[in-house]
Amino acid sequence: MxxxxxxxxxxxxxxxxxxxxxxxxxxxxxxxxxxxxxxxxxxxxxxxxxxxxxxxxxxxxxxxxxxxxxxxxxxxxxxxxxxxxxxxxxxxxxxxxxxxxxxxxxxxxxxxxxxxxxxxxxxxxxxxxxxxxxxxxxxxxxxxxxxxxxxxxxxxxxxxDGDPVRPASIHPQPMPYASSAALLALCDAHGIGICDVARANEEAIHGAQGLDAGLDAIWDAMHSCVEAGLHVDGILPGGLRVKRRASAIRMQLEEYDGLPQRERDTSTEWLHAFALAVNEENASGGRVVTAPTNGAAGIIPAVAHYYLRFVPGADAAGIRRFLLTAVAIGSLVKANASISGAEGGCQAEVGSACAMAAGALCAVLGGTPRQVENAAEIAMEHHLGLTCDPVGGLVQVPCIERNAIAASTAVSAARLALHGDGTHLVSLDTVIETMRQTGLDMMTKYKETSEGGLAVNVIEC
Incomplete structure (x- = not known):
């Protein structure tokens, strides 16, 4: 399948x-x-x-x-x-x-x-x-x-209820795969990258022009969400009185970057600002792109913005490759484990998004398919066991900051994988299966119920 x-x-x-x-x-x-x-x-x-x-x-x-x-x-x-x-x-x-x-x-x-x-x-x-x-x-x-x-x-x-849990695909799949091992085998057999496997499957569904138009619309929505979040102040709804921070951080970074002499690299701080911007927009009920969920929606756009702003030679074609690589990885997680916080905890949401972003960034930085798979594995491995315990049942604490930190982890995982040759002990298939098992073992109160963790230890003011 x-x-x-x-x-x-x-x-x-x-x-x-x-x-x-x-x-x-x-x-x-x-x-x-x-x-x-x-x-x-x-x-x-x-x-x-x-x-x-x-x-x-x-x-x-x-x-x-x-x-x-x-x-x-x-x-x-x-x-x-x-x-x-x-x-x-x-x-x-x-x-x-x-x-x-x-x-x-x-x-x-x-x-x-x-x-x-x-x-x-x-x-x-x-x-x-x-x-x-x-x-x-x-x-x-x-x-x-x-x-x-x-x-x-x-x-x-x-x-x-009553419909198949895994419905058969109604679309032709010229390059089907059910595991990262099978995905890498396709890359080896055809001498292509992971994004090329995804493109072949996508074009069979949407056609080349339809696919590119769809990817561009997704990126436009992601970009608009980041821009909106970077330019809005105020308090998020819901009663926790969480203050928006992305706009203030943007203004501080723009002021610092405009200095004639600078002592530090601000790329990581911009990365954080991009992620905060998306998740503050999400928390306010604004327009966002599910990637692969809303609770984790800031990670992939943030890392993609990091690529465009700080990687020489980055362009729109690279964004398409980025998104296609990410979806090839996300498909594996969705099919073989879960992207639902209520089913697997936040490891299934933020962990999955981090793995997708890490593999995608590694790909557009020139990584081989095995380096891409390694980057995704590193990112997922270091989110295993992450609980979903939103304070007040709101997608704010710890969700917003968690996206910023996971975006940093994705960049680190991509760059770490690029220093190797793709050879590693733990496969992406293994870590996805481990995430699935961990989600099954996790107590229900840590899976998007607000009955455990920070949700019961933080006083709502």
Whole structure:
């Protein structure tokens, strides 16, 4: 079975603060509304209810999950909507308010139509939600017109209960692979780089022009997110009163870099600023690119900006190679372990993004396929066991700083791998499998529930 996931799916343009708790539920609610319409039952609906289970129930409030669900039911799409049209849809809901179900059919909704059940964990995935719609008879014993359960499986991807866990690809894969060993074998057999394997698979799906246009759109969104975050001050929403720092750091660095004589290299500080900018935008519910999740969305754009700004000869073609290499690595993680913090802890999110960024940077710095694989392995290895314990259920502490530090780790891993010949003891396949096993062993309270770690040891002011 191929491990490949298209770059245009793994890197999806959406909104913050969470791919699994905001984007995924929004997409699930949208599909549910579309299914009602497709089944000819839309105009019969008088009541909608959504139950949030497990991690969605635990930290859904902090992630804006109820707002996203109502937005999705109203027909909004995370990749196209204005983030301002999502904020407050449930939070500011007035009594007797109506929702345009699927964008057309008015339904009266109340806040208690979204129910939080954090102690109930469905077997399909820790991020589970059940959507139900009733007609004129909405009594407790009445059968719903439609009821569906969805799992938000990380990175904005969703799966409906009863659908295959690993659906067969509907796209041709001229260079299929299911492991890093198989990926390296393809590179050896054809004398090409990892990004070339990814490009072959992508062009079979999108065509050459469609692929380049898609990659450029992804990069444009990443770049816009960094620029936005670098030029906004203020306090992040949610009650923790976390202050934005990226803009102030940018101004300090610009002032220092403008001095006639400088005593230090500021490239690492700029790298940190790039990552902080993205994750502050994400925490504010702004437009971000899932890479491969929102909680880890700052790492890949930050390292790519580092490449463009500080690597001689960097160009737009290099950014395309960077993104394709990253997605080839991310596909392996998604297929063989997880990119969901609720399933594997933050090692599955930040660890995966760090591995993707490290391998991608190594590639555009001239690394061989084995050096690229080594860079990704180093980055993932040093995130094993990383817990997901957001304070207040918000993607702010420790998430924002964690992205900045992981971006530094990615650069270090890439440069360390370049000093070797690609030979190393621990393979990327081994470290991905270890991450999967570690996620299974990790206590539930350390997997995006805000019931352990910093979430219970930091006083919320």
């Amino acid at each position: 191929t491990a490949y996931v298209s770059a245009l799916d793994l890197f999806s343009i959406g909104i913050g603060p969470s791919s699994s708790h905001t984007v995924g539920p929004m997409r699930a609610a949208l599909v549910f509304a579309e299914n009602l319409a497709a089944g000819g039952r839309l105009d019969e609906v008088v009541r909608i209810r959504c139950s949030l289970f497990g991690s969605l129930g635990s930290t859904g409030l902090g992630h804006g999950t109820p707002d996203a669900i109502l937005a999705g039911l109203a027909g909004l799409r995370p990749e196209a909507c204005d983030p301002d049209d999502v904020r407050g849809r449930w939070t500011d809901l007035a009594d007797g308010a109506t929702l345009p179900l699927n964008g057309t059919h008015p339904v009266t909704v109340q806040k208690n139509d979204v129910v939080f059940e954090p102690r109930t964990r469905l077997p399909g995935h820790p991020n589970a939600m059940t959507l139900s719609a009733w007609g004129d008879d909405a009594s407790p014993d009445a059968a719903p017109l439609l009821e569906e359960t969805y799992y938000s499986i990380g990175g904005g991807f969703i799966r409906r």
